[in-house]
Amino acid sequence: MKIAMVSLQANPLTALRDRDVTGQRLHVAKLSEALHRQGHDLTIYTRRADARLPERMRIDSGFEVVHVPGGPARQLDQDDVIPHVGEFARSLQEHWAGDVPDLVHAHHWTSGFAAVVSARHSGIPVVQSYHSLRGGDSAARERVVGREATCVIATSGHEADELAGLGVRRSKISTVPWGVDLRTFMPNGPTAPRKGMSRILTVGGLAPHDGVDDLIGALAAVGWTELVVAGGPSRSRPAPDANLRRLRELADRLGVAHRVTFLGRVPHAEIPPLLRSADVVVCPQWHEPFGIVPIEAMACGVPVVATAVGGLAETVVHGVTGVHVPPREPAALARALRTLLANDVRRQEMSFAAEDRARVRYDWQRIALEMSRAYQRAGAPAAAGKEVIAAAR
Numbered sequence: 001m002k003i004a005m006v007s008l009q010a011n012p013l014t015a016l017r018d019r020d021v022t023g024q025r026l027h028v029a030k031l032s033e034a035l036h037r038q039g040h041d042l043t044i045y046t047r048r049a050d051a052r053l054p055e056r057m058r059i060d061s062g063f064e065v066v067h068v069p070g071g072p073a074r075q076l077d078q079d080d081v082i083p084h085v086g087e088f089a090r091s092l093q094e095h096w097a098g099d100v101p102d103l104v105h106a107h108h109w110t111s112g113f114a115a116v117v118s119a120r121h122s123g124i125p126v127v128q129s130y131h132s133l134r135g136g137d138s139a140a141r142e143r144v145v146g147r148e149a150t151c152v153i154a155t156s157g158h159e160a161d162e163l164a165g166l167g168v169r170r171s172k173i174s175t176v177p178w179g180v181d182l183r184t185f186m187p188n189g190p191t192a193p194r195k196g197m198s199r200i201l202t203v204g205g206l207a208p209h210d211g212v213d214d215l216i217g218a219l220a221a222v223g224w225t226e227l228v229v230a231g232g233p234s235r236s237r238p239a240p241d242a243n244l245r246r247l248r249e250l251a252d253r254l255g256v257a258h259r260v261t262f263l264g265r266v267p268h269a270e271i272p273p274l275l276r277s278a279d280v281v282v283c284p285q286w287h288e289p290f291g292i293v294p295i296e297a298m299a300c301g302v303p304v305v306a307t308a309v310g311g312l313a314e315t316v317v318h319g320v321t322g323v324h325v326p327p328r329e330p331a332a333l334a335r336a337l338r339t340l341l342a343n344d345v346r347r348q349e350m351s352f353a354a355e356d357r358a359r360v361r362y363d364w365q366r367i368a369l370e371m372s373r374a375y376q377r378a379g380a381p382a383a384a385g386k387e388v389i390a391a392a393r
Contacts, residue, residue: 001040001041001102001103001372001375001380001381002040002041002043002100002101002102002103003035003040003041003042003043003101003102003103003104003105003375003380004043004044004045004096004101004103004104004105004124005028005031005032005042005043005044005045005104005105005106005107006044006045006046006092006104006105006106006107006111006112006114006115007024007025007028007044007045007046007106007107007108007111008046008047008070008081008085008088008108008110008111008114009024009046009047009076009078009081009108009110009111010023010024010025010028010046010107010108011025011046011047011049011065011067012025012026012028012029012032012044012046012065013046013053013057013059013065015028015029015030019267019268019269020267020268020269021268022268022292023131024107024108024131027107027131027178028044028107029059030179030181030364031179031364031367031368031371032044032063033062033063033364034179034364034365034367034368035368035371035372036062036063037062037365037368038365038368038369038372040372042062042063042064043063043064043065043066043099043101044063044064044065044066045066045068045092045095046065046066046067046068047067047068047069047070047071047081047084047088048067048068048069048070048073049067049073049074049075049076050067050073050074050075051073051074053067054067055067066095068088068091068092068095069087069088069091070084070085070087070088070091070114071083071084071087071088078110081110082110085110085113085114086114086117088114089113089114089115089117089118090118092114092115092118093118096118096119096122096124100122100124101124102124102125102380102381103124103125103126103127103375103378103379103380104118104119104124104125104126104127105126105127105128105129105371105375106126106127106128106129106145106149107129107131108129108130108131109128109130109133109134109138109141109142109145112126112128112130112145112149113141113144113145115128115149116144116145116148116149120148125150125151125375125378125379125380126148126149126150126151126378127149127150127151127152127153127374127375127378128145128146128149128151128152128153129152129153129155130142130152130159130163132289133162133163133166139166142166143166143167146163146166146167146168146172147167147168149172150172150378150379151172151173151174151374151375151377151378152168152172152173152174153173153174153175153176153371153374154173154174154175154176155175155176155177155178155289155290155311156175156177156289156290156310156311156314156315157175157311157314158289158290158309158310158311158313158314159175159289159290159310159311160173160175162289174373174374174377176367176370176371176374177290177295177311177315177361177362177367178290178292178295178362178367179362179363179364179366179367179368180292180295180296180299180358180362180363180364181364182299182358182359182363182364184272185272185275185296185299185300185358186272186299186300186301186355187276187300187301187351187355189272189273189276190272190273190276191273191276191277192270192273192274192276192277193277194226194277195226197224197225197226197259198224198225198226198279198341199225199226199227199228199277199278199279199280200215200219200222200225200226200227200228200278200279200280200281200282200305200337200341201227201228201229201230201274201275201277201278201280201281201282202215202227202228202229202230202231202281202282202283202284203230203231203266203271203274203275203281203293204230204231204283204285204293205231205232205243206229206231206232206241206243206244206247207243208243209285209286209287210231210284210285210286211283211284211285211286211307211327211328212229212247212284213246213247213250214284214327214328214329214330214333215227215282215284215330215333216247216250216251216254216256216260217250217254217330217333217334218330218331218333218334218337219251219254219256219259219260219334220254220255220256220334221330221331221334221338222334222337222338222341225259225337225341226259226260226261227256227259227260227261228261228263228274228277228278229247229260229261229262229263230263230264230265230266230271230274231263231264231265231266232244232262232264232265233264233265234264234265244262247260247262248262271296272296272300275296275297275300275302276300276301276302278297278302279302279303279340279341279347280302280303280304280305280337280340280341280347281293281294281297281302281303281304281305282304282305282306282333282337283304283305283306283307283312283316284306284307284327284333285307285309285312285327286307286309286327286328287309287310287327288307288309288310288311288312289310289311290310290311290315291306291310291311291312291315294306294312294315294316294322295315295358295362297354298315298316298321298322298354298355298357298358298362299354299355299358299359299362300355301351301352301354301355302351302354303321303322303323303340303347303350303351303354304316304321304322304323304354305322305323305325305333305336305337305340306322306323306324306325307324307325307326307327308324308325308326308327309327317353317357320350320353320357321350321353321354321357322350322354323336323339323340
């Protein structure tokens, strides 16, 4: 199958070599790599943001990146790139006039808008991944993309509900989660140093809706345990941060400041050793359409305590790979943590189950196979020859 990936803003060119890449750029690169290993022909189209880059570059993993004109050849913020989506779309049309793909997979609504405009008169199926809905001023354009796309990919049932609320027909939606690199996130490997007490870890933002306030509140009722918080301002370029100040004051007020460590933003390459150092990883968010942190934690064989919201409730299997707790309830979170930290055998059972679930459900090859099936439902040609052989391995 000849697949055109469109990632207008997130250039995946260095994602497979840069160990600290996260988010959409890494997702596009890893998905493309896995699809290529299954025998598909991949070309990724992204906006030229550096005049020094050649028009076409082939990545070692086997797929090609094409830098397409669309505004000035420099880095632009998401909002600043919107006026140049039309130029980007015209450039795509010119490329596809002479090299027609079997299917287009667009990432983010700006890429999707350019893709549906470019493919409108050609009959090329367009598959859309939003990577979270922005809403606000972008809602109308997001709705247009969802209406015009042949198929829309949701990362969880919760996101599928959000897409349906946007106006996307249920029959168009296929659910395919993000994957995890099992060669990096695994139980065996270096472990970050720790103190002599139990450790709980949370990775994410510091805003109130990220739930760290609730976790600090729970820590006050959990004895002989340290909390490590990875996220927030960069350690190399510290700056005043109202959220960090609020959390430090809360920890001090509750008498647990000596048991809370704020690491700031941690490079992605340092996350696996940090996860392996934890007895429990906690995802206390109030709202989360889909979370990659619990998947990475499970791949490292660490049980996860997560709020029963959105994609977290689907990723973590209650009583098997971790525990669900209601959001915004520190007392319930404290009870779950005390129970789990006091039972070494139960945590070990969950550790084995978590690793198994990550390996079976979230391996990139499994994700690529599911995505190929979604492509076929969208009207792309069925896999044949070496694609079938690769998919069966």
